[in-house]
Amino acid sequence: MEEKTVNRLTILHTNDMHGRYRSIPVVKGSATSQTGDPGRTWDEFDREGFAGGFPALATAVRRIRRKQGPENVLLVDGGDTFSDDLLGNLTRGEAVIRLMNSLGYQLMALGNHDYDFGSDRTRELDRIADFPMRAANVIESKTGQPFLGDPTVVFQAVGIRVGFLTLTYHNTMHTGNPKNYEGLEFKDGIETVRQYLPDLRRRSDLVVVLSHLGSTVDRVLAREAPGVNIIIGAHSHDRIANEQIGDITLVQAVSDNSVLGEIDISLHGTQIINIESHLHTLWVEEYPADREIARQVEALRAPYQDTLDEVIAIAEEPIGRNYRSESPFDKLVGEIICAETGAEIAFMPGVGYGVTLQPGEITREALYTLIPHPARLVTMQLTGENILDILEQCATNQAPGDPRLIVGGLVQTAGLRWHLDFTQPSGSRVSAVYVRSEAIRKDENYFIGTNAGMARGLHRYKAFTKGQDVVIHDIQVNELVEKAFAKMGMVKPPRLGDITFQGKV
Secondary structure (H helix, E strand, C coil): CCCCEEEEEEEECCCCCCCCCCEEEEECCEEECCCCCCCCCCCCCCCEEEEHHHHHHHHHHHHHHHHCCCCHHHEEECCCCCCCCHHHHHHHHHHHHHHHHHHHCEECCCHHHCCCHHHHHHHHHHHHHCCEEHHHCCCECCCCCCCCCCCCEEEEEECEEEEEEEEEECCCCCCCCCHHHHEEEEEEEEHHHHHHHHHHHHHEEEEEEEEECCCCHHHHHHHHEECCEEECCCCCEEEEEEEECCEEEEEEEEECCCCCEEEEEEEEEEEEEEEEEEEECCCCCCCCCHHHHHHHHHHHHHHHHHHHHCCCEEEEEECCCCCCCCCHHHHHHHHHHHHHHCCEEEEEEEECCEEEEEEEEEEHHHCCCCCCCCCCEEEEECCCHHHHHHHHHHHHHHHCHHHCCCCCEEEEECCEEEEEECCCCCCEEEEEEECEEECCCCCCCCEEEHHHHHHCHHHHHHHHCEEEEEEEEEEHHHHHHHHHHHHCCCEECCCCCCCCEEEEC
């Protein structure tokens, strides 16, 4: 009896680059904003060193294409790709898109930060890209059609049809400046998959969802969308390989261009025999820089070299960011806001990007991985009741019951002590709230500082819009922090412990 030929398809995937085009320093514990965070599932790199960046990524991709045959390899990205980094911001996303073109990316799902320069700029970047940037669940209000075009792509590889459906973050409108999303509507991703899946299934032998919904929602999707073979995730910065939910394989490749995901699919004709996934940490000594891509990186940096490399201050210790727990960097920013404005309390949003500042010189480029966006400093008066509403909304954002309602990370505070208890029902999760050393009073006014996004009600914090005596200052928070760091000279992380927890999200 003649044996059937086994063919192999390889899908390479990245997600949540956040503009990281060069390698990042990796330490045990906290290397990026969501590794080493005690408020979420523990994750850390297995050793220290430097990892990632496009020169190393190019070497890894080239090796796999050479081994498997380039015609048998697809390369895709899950979004949050080209902003949140100083060079990305200075070029309004173009630097990263040019590098992705050079690597031969074939598809990208739009993430919530891929509208950071406004939808018109996203449209321009889609034209610059040699690959489609799409999402089925972001709709243009005027036309009722998906933004930028057809969110499905069917590739021909190893004799089969590989169908992709792209999804963006369904709560994008709560995560940034509303002006960036004017004319766009964001729909439920799971309902959108149900809409597109029957037709895509007919046109495909293998169906892949390239999702920026986050792993919690991806797991719901896997249970509710039979007919999908693979979900390639993004948004939540998770390390996931070979997670099986029924017949569906779920994967995700961390963040910050530090890890390359590889999915190997064995087939008899169109019949799937096996799916196996691997995550490759892109250690620079294991993946020496691709010379051509390294030259391109330097050429992209050259016009901005002095701005990127200027040393702002010296870090005495590592200063990192946490997303689901009290964050050293964000509390430090809050303390700077209080010191500069006289505010009693400062609030910063819980955001999930950024690379830990390492001991030694802090360049402007390193600082701006943690605070890249030009949001104005805002001060106002809030009542104690407003402040309690903000903290309760934070608890709801983290554990709303329906995972599709999760938005943002833990709100970050300075000048405030409070306890969050996830074992209590919604509305009763916040207790022991103190402003400095005094218990908060609901009817008392407090002078607070924040940024323009929070003042507009970012992450559903509507209580900020009830503020009185609102002043929008003529300085951006990132500029304020840069000046404060320069004045300090030597910078160290603040004392933590003002936010305590009970139970788990």
